[in-house]
Every structure is written in structure tokens, then in C-alpha cells.
Amino acid sequence: MWFLFELLLGAGMLCILLGALLACACIVAALVERLLRRPDGLERRFPIARWMAPASIVLALVVGPLAMLAGCTPYLAPTLWHESVAEHGDRIVAAIRRHERDTGRPPAELHALLPEYLASWPDSGFVGRGSWSYAVRDSTWELRLIVENPFSGGESPRHAPHPDEFRYAPGTGGTVPTGYRSAARVRDWLYLEG
DSSP: OHHHHHHHHHHHHHHHHHHHHHHHHHHHHHHHHHHTOOTTOOOOSOTHHHHHHHHHHHIIIIIHHHHHHHHHHHHHOGGGGHHHHHHHHHHHHHHHHHHHHHHSSOOSSGGGGTTTTOSSOOOOSOSSEEEEEEEEETTEEEEEEEEEOTTSTTOOTTTSSSOOEEEEOTTOOOOOOTTOSEEEEETTEEEEEO
């Protein structure tokens, strides 16, 4: 679903660009019309410029920014997706727990859960781009959803100092780990804003 939001971002940028280009074309057409006007004033060379000017302004100043804003929604308001991420993550956690119960240890990697413990791989539950990260240290495991933010300046989220993430953290408080701006608890999950 993230591609829909990226499509809206791109469409918004395209609307702004096209609107600006059409506005420039209307200005040039109006200037040419004034220069070439007949003395009797009967002939209009560019009648299309009359309605294109307002349309281009609406396109550049209204439609484009609204489309871009809609495309940014997952990244500007990630709290809208907290419950969904927790729900999808809980499916993975339940599968890890069943694997631990059956084998006595957590799986070495998440794909070991397929197809016996998970029929199919759950998506992130986040409408933007996000990818599950799993690590096992000794006999403990850690599950996180790394949020890929398009506004991070092109830096890979896995290599950013502290990307936004949903971290499975049952029984811990809502304290903010070092390097993060805020933490929000959703059941057994923490949303950490980097």
C-alpha cells in the first residue's frame, strides 16, 4: 500500500510543476496577444489562455500540495498505524513463541517460521514503507519494525543513527531510550521516534 502514498507524492509534485509551467505559458500567451492585437480588437489569438490561467493556479497551489500532503500521511501521522502494526507484529510474536515452545529456542531467523508457524509472511501493518528486523542474542530475541521515512535525506533507515521504529518491548516502561525523541506504548509495543 506504500506505493499509493508515494504515487500521491509524485503526482503532487507533478501537479505543482505542470501548474507552474501552464501559468508561465498563460503569461507568455497574454503578452503575445497584447503585442499582436488588431486595432479593432476583434481577434483573439489565444482564447485558451483565459481559462488556463486560473486552472494552472488551482493545479499548482491547491491540487499539488493536497496530493503531496496525502502522500505524506503515513510519515506525518504514524500514530494512525500503531494499532495495525501491533496487530501484525503480534502474529509474528505468537509464531516465535510457538517455535520456542516446540524447539526450546527461538528461531535463528524469521523465515524459519514459514510455513509451519506462519502460513504467509504478514506485512508490516504500516501504510508507508517498513521492514521487520529480528535478532537473536544468546537465548533472547528482539523484533522491530524499522520505518523507512522518505524525508530522511536518502539515508538508508537501517544505517541512520536512530530511525523511527516499532519495538516489541513487553513489560518495559515507556521510557525513551537514548537517541530517540519520544516513545509511545501500544500494548506490548513501543513506537520510538528517532
